[in-house]
Amino acid sequence: MKNSVKSVIIVGVGGQGTLLASRVLGSAMLSQGVDVKVSEVHGMSQRGGSVVTYVRYGVTPEDKVYSPVIEPGEADVVLSFEALEAARFLPYLKEGGAVVVNTQQMDPMPVVTGVAKYPENILGKIAEKGVRMIRLDALKLAEQAGSVKAVNVVLIGAMARRLQLPREVWEETVRKTVPPKFIDLNLRAFALGYEAFTEE
């Protein structure tokens, strides 16, 4: 019997809240009764560096997830919180997979210090590879929702639109995962991300 497992790789810059995104996705899948594994990054690699978390889940309740990590060519979705990071992790995308990307650009330290350049039109370069892309300005949408800190939940909304679960499941999971006093803010952010969906 074929073991069918979906893989979502969530990448960004330490401090952007990628961990919350992987937890929401993991919990949403758990609530559907399928096997799930989530691999997180803690410690040194968290501080402003390039960060990556992996979520893998079964398509049916019979499917079993073994490895918690995702390797090049294996991701059904690359969810990137920052433009350059989408390019860095593009090799992880599976043939026919999709890139959901925040168009925000954050200079890494070698660019700040002038030893490297932030590549021009990096998202255009990814699009040239014939990859399915969903771009959104999550920072602007988060500000619209009420806080720049909600970038992660905006992006969860955009990703949710691509995965086959009912919207209510996502909203319920967001409600359970975020601190009570930020539920309304985060549900607004989720809705903005969910509705911002445009595929290229």
Add this chain to the structure above:
Amino acid sequence: MKELLLGNEAVARGLYEAGVKVVSSYPGTPSTEITEAAAKYEEIYCEWAPNEKVAMEVAAGASMGGARSFCGMKHVGLNVAADPLFTMSYIGVNGGLVIGVADDPGLHSSQNEQDSRNYAIGAKVPMLEPSDSAECRDYAVMAYDLAEKFDTPVILRLTTRVAHSRSIVEERPREERELLPYEKNPAKNVMLPAFAKPKHVKVEERLVALRNWSETSGINKIEDNGSKIGVIAAGAVYEYAKEVLGDTVSYLKLGMVHPLPDALIRELAEKTEEIYVIEELDPVIENHCKAMGISVHGKDVFPLCDEFSQSVIARCMGKELPASLSVEEQIPVRPPVMCCGCPHRGVFYVLKKNKVYVSGDIGCYTLGASAPLGAMDTCICMGASVSALHGYNKARGAEAEKKSVAVIGDSTFIHSGITGLIDIAYNRSNSVVVILDNSITGMTGHQQNPTTGYTIKGDPTAAVDLEALCKAVGIGRVRVCDPYDLKAFDAALKEELQADGPSVIISRRPCALLKYVKHKPSLKVDPQKCIGCKACLGIGCPAISVRDGKAVIDHTQCVGCGVCTGLCPKGAISSGEGEE
């Protein structure tokens, strides 16, 4: 109830269910969350100890006192705790004693890649290694039964990918346990040579009994898929192997990695024609098989260094790898950096400017070694900054003493910097030690420590008075500086480097990520005043960049610390709101 738990949280769940009463640990990635999660259970007494040696001794004492106890640490922490470990192996337990150790293959957040399995072999204690969160819970519970049945401490070994991956755990209730009676028994508990000698014999006999248990308990099992190829693996590596090889090979899945099950290894060898031992880091299982006279593939096929994954196994075993895309552009690396508003930033800026030799240590501030600050010469292990500076200065003499400092965080200083400082005072060193007191254990994610005045459960407690402590050990010159005030810090550093006798500068300001730290509004660059000289970039703040020849500050990141304002020759950086 089914929960999606981190391996570390699942270990904590296992401790809870096994009726553990005392947990003492020192934080260290990737082990920290075991103790943080355990602290959430009211039934468990939980603490952060000053270091791993103390933590293990606390757990040992609790075990002698009849309670099930636990201590958790990262791989290098086990080096610190090795002394009690080797003798607790002789003493054994009263209430079960389990040591959780998390290795970090791939060095996600560590200074080396050592393999803790060597400690189980050296100390002659059993070691269990779970491969997912469900096994983390199961093995934690099992470890206590094993400890009490065989009168031995048990090591539970995790690796980063098990400790920091979430998978599904079915939670069970806690089994409350009465304290076991304490009976005075010097022959068991006082390791004088006369008592320790017969205990060594018992330890060797215990290993034989444990090996028998490892054959028959079911923790190690053969999955016979009728293949000519056999694979021996444990932990996360077993999961990678299943991912790549599925049911096309037969397996010996190991849950107990010391002592190893000889009969099961022989059985796999009889059922198959070729065996691959797939293990990260050292060839521990491979060497064991070879010593048994069984020919296996191991490090002839798989790497010694770095962590494994499904693609490492696929590549080494000649399997096809999936196709992948990439852009042609050079993608600049994005190394971790100090956070915006980090109090360490100003210190390293001043150290760099003064061109001093910086004896470094373990913590967030090790990032001071990276560009553009690049102000660190050495980093060995917890506490080494202080003692190694003393050694450097004794070797190089008076001139070196005027151009060198040690930097060490508050938690690291408590962990093992104090003894080095005593050495400096006692042996008349002219060294300057900078204690970076950010009022928290930062790198591992904000744990309380003996200087913060709070326990792991958030209760107020005694706080170490760093100034008084430094003076008490014999340091005459002790001063406190604010690292946001670059001028004052610079002046203090110059003065202490010139002064006779040892000094301590306490650079005091709380971590900018602490919830109680109030941030100021973002600073702005006045483009009319900015001449594009890039002086402000020298501080390495991730919020500052240059666009179209002018400095800009990212308002979503800036916390208004103001350290950059002192660097601008034109006074172009300000709060911009007329607040000052």
